[in-house]
Amino acid sequence: MQERDNVLKIFQETKEAVLKGDAAKIKNLSNQTTNTASLTQDPDNIAVAVIIYSLSKMIEREDYKQLPGWSKFYNIYIGSIDKIIEALKRKDDEAFRENIKIIREAIGNLSGKLKIHIQDVFRSASINKASRIYDHGISMETTAKLLGISLFELASYAGEKQASDIPESKTINVQSRIKLAMEMFE
DSSP: OOSHHHHHHHHHHHHHHHHHTOHHHHHHHHHHHHHHHHHHOOHHHHHHHHHHHHHHHHHHOGGGGGSTTHHHHHHHHHHHHHHHHHHHHHTOHHHHHHHHHHHHHHHHTOOHHHHHHHHHHHHHHHHHHHHHHHHTTOOHHHHHHHHTOOHHHHHHHHHHHHHHHSOOOOOOOHHHHHHHHHHHTO
16 A cells, blocks of 8 residues: 555544534545555555545435435444554555455445435545546546546546636626727728
8 A cells, every 4th residue: 555654543533523523524634545555556555545435425415314325334334444444554455455445345235315415425436536636647547547447437527626726707897808809900
């Protein structure tokens, strides 16, 4: 694993933010991980970015906490984060990856609306992080492969995001138009 100390720090800060219910802090930590993942293209860092971003989205949603299975899933998630922190301290990459896998398997063990919502959160997080990695100059094909999404999903999301970044056109009054036209011919 690349950037182990940075990932450890991010997981430790994430754990503190979870206990405080600070979804914005968790999202910011995920963005830091995305920057590292863009530079290293390390699958472990990419998995961390998606897991932490997904956690921020789940913490934001109070309604998830009312769904059957939430507390069990949440306890598995948080317990795995604790184990990830310990694995990183011991430099045990195998235990780190095993606990990432446990989080993903916990999603598969959910049922009903909670399963659908959490799967959607993880899929959206993967697409969001892929878009951010693509923004850092990694090819669309490489990015899609790294995050296990289709080129179509990434292209659609990136296209929507770029379109929303374009400022709305402003109309200018007649005097300003005349002045602009006159300056063009000077």
